[in-house]
Amino acid sequence: MLNRLAYRFHQSLERHFPEQRLFLKSDTETRFIRLRPATQVIALVGGTLGLAWTIVATALIMMDSIGAGSAREQSARQQALYEERLTALSTDRDLRAEEAARAQERFNVALEQVSAMQERLLASEDRRRELETGVEAIQDTLRRTIQERDEARAEADRVTLALNEQSGGATEMGRAKDAMATLEILIDTLGLTAEERDEMLTAALEAQEATRMIAEEKRMVEQRNDLIFAKLEEAVTISMEPLDNMFREAGMSPEDLLDAVRAGYSGQGGPLTPISMSTSGGALSPEELRANAILNGLDRMNMYRIAAFKLPFAMPVKDSFRWTSGFGYRRDPKGAGTRMHEGTDMAGAYGTPIYATADGVVTHAGWDNGYGRLVKIQHDFGVETRYAHLSQIRVEVGQRVSRGDRIGDMGNSGRSTGTHLHYEVRLGSEPVNPMTFIKAANNVF
Numbered sequence: 001m002l003n004r005l006a007y008r009f010h011q012s013l014e015r016h017f018p019e020q021r022l023f024l025k026s027d028t029e030t031r032f033i034r035l036r037p038a039t040q041v042i043a044l045v046g047g048t049l050g051l052a053w054t055i056v057a058t059a060l061i062m063m064d065s066i067g068a069g070s071a072r073e074q075s076a077r078q079q080a081l082y083e084e085r086l087t088a089l090s091t092d093r094d095l096r097a098e099e100a101a102r103a104q105e106r107f108n109v110a111l112e113q114v115s116a117m118q119e120r121l122l123a124s125e126d127r128r129r130e131l132e133t134g135v136e137a138i139q140d141t142l143r144r145t146i147q148e149r150d151e152a153r154a155e156a157d158r159v160t161l162a163l164n165e166q167s168g169g170a171t172e173m174g175r176a177k178d179a180m181a182t183l184e185i186l187i188d189t190l191g192l193t194a195e196e197r198d199e200m201l202t203a204a205l206e207a208q209e210a211t212r213m214i215a216e217e218k219r220m221v222e223q224r225n226d227l228i229f230a231k232l233e234e235a236v237t238i239s240m241e242p243l244d245n246m247f248r249e250a251g252m253s254p255e256d257l258l259d260a261v262r263a264g265y266s267g268q269g270g271p272l273t274p275i276s277m278s279t280s281g282g283a284l285s286p287e288e289l290r291a292n293a294i295l296n297g298l299d300r301m302n303m304y305r306i307a308a309f310k311l312p313f314a315m316p317v318k319d320s321f322r323w324t325s326g327f328g329y330r331r332d333p334k335g336a337g338t339r340m341h342e343g344t345d346m347a348g349a350y351g352t353p354i355y356a357t358a359d360g361v362v363t364h365a366g367w368d369n370g371y372g373r374l375v376k377i378q379h380d381f382g383v384e385t386r387y388a389h390l391s392q393i394r395v396e397v398g399q400r401v402s403r404g405d406r407i408g409d410m411g412n413s414g415r416s417t418g419t420h421l422h423y424e425v426r427l428g429s430e431p432v433n434p435m436t437f438i439k440a441a442n443n444v445f
Contacts, residue, residue: 013037128214142200149193310380312357312437316423321348327433342431343424350419352410356401365393372414388422
C-alpha cells in the first residue's frame, strides 16, 4: 500500500517536474548529473524560502531606517517648535516690560494732569467764594439804600401834609420855602440813590452770571476729572491683577511680601513715601478719596516692582538652550541609583552667558565638589539661587548684583555629563522647583 502511494506521488511529481539531466563535458569524457523530481522540489522550496526571507529582512531593515529617520525629523521639528515658542515667550516678555514702562509713564503724566486740574479747581472755588461774598455785600447795600429811600419819601409826604395844613403869614411862607428846599434836596438825594441802586443791581446781575459760568466750568472740570480717574482706576486694576497672580503662583503671599518691602523702605523720601493730600483740616472730598485710592494703587505697584526685582522671576539663560532635566527624583546619570535633583538643567553652547535672576549679594563664588564652579546669591525674603557647573565665574563674594547682571559662563565642571547650567532656587534652606517662579512670570515679564 505504501509503495503504491509512493509510486503515485512520484508519478505526479514527474508530470510537473520531469527528470532533468545536467551534462558536464571535459576533454576526455562526458558525465551528467541526474536531477530527480524530488530533488527539484526540494531545490525550488529552498530557493523560495531563501527569497522570501531576503524580502522580509530587506523590508524590516527599510522600515527600521524609515522609522529612525521619521523619529529624528520629528525630534528636530519639536525642537524647532520649542525654540520658536521660547523666542515668542521672550519677545512677549519684552513687550510686556515695555508696556509696563509706558503705563508707568502714562500714570505719571495723568497724575500731573490731575494735580494741575486740582489746583485750577481750588482756584476757581476761591474765586466763586469771593464773588459770592461780593454779591452778598452788594445785596446788603442795596437793601439799606432802598430802606433809606422809603424813609425819605415818607418824610417828604409828612412835610407836604404839614405845609398844606398851615395857613398864610410870613413865618409860614418862610417855613414853606424851607420845606420846599428840603424836599428838593431829598428828591435829588433819592435820584442819586436810585442811580446807585440801579448800578448795584447791574453789578449783582453780572456777579450772578459770573458765578453761573464758574459753576459750569467747575462741573466740566469735575466731569474731566471723573473720566481721568476712571481710566486711571481701570489701568491700575488691569496692571495689578497679573502681579498678584504672579506672586500667588510662585507660592508666596503678596501681602507678606508688601509688608516686608514696607519694612525695608519706611524712611521718608524713599520710594514708598506715605501719600497725603492737604484738605485744610476738613473732610476729604470724593475726588480726593479717588485720587488717594489711585495713588495707593500706584504705590502698591511700585512695591510689587521692588519685590519682583528681589525674587528670581527672570531667566538665567537668555540665549538658545534646551531643558534636559527637571526638578524632582530621577535616575542618576552617573549610575548611582535614584536621587533627588534639587534644580533644573539647561543645556546650551559652552561659554553661554549666565545672568542673575534677581537682585542680591554673592555669598559663594568658587569650586564646590559636585557642583563644580558654583555661584550662590542671597536675595531678600530668605531666597537663595545657585548656578553650578560654570566654565568661568565673573563675580566675587560680597559683591552686590542686580537682576540681569552677568555672573558667569555655562560649562561642564564638577559632576556633569555635558555642558549645561544646573539652576537651583531655595527658600530658607529647602530647595523648590525653579519652574514655579519662571512660569509665574511668563505673563508679566
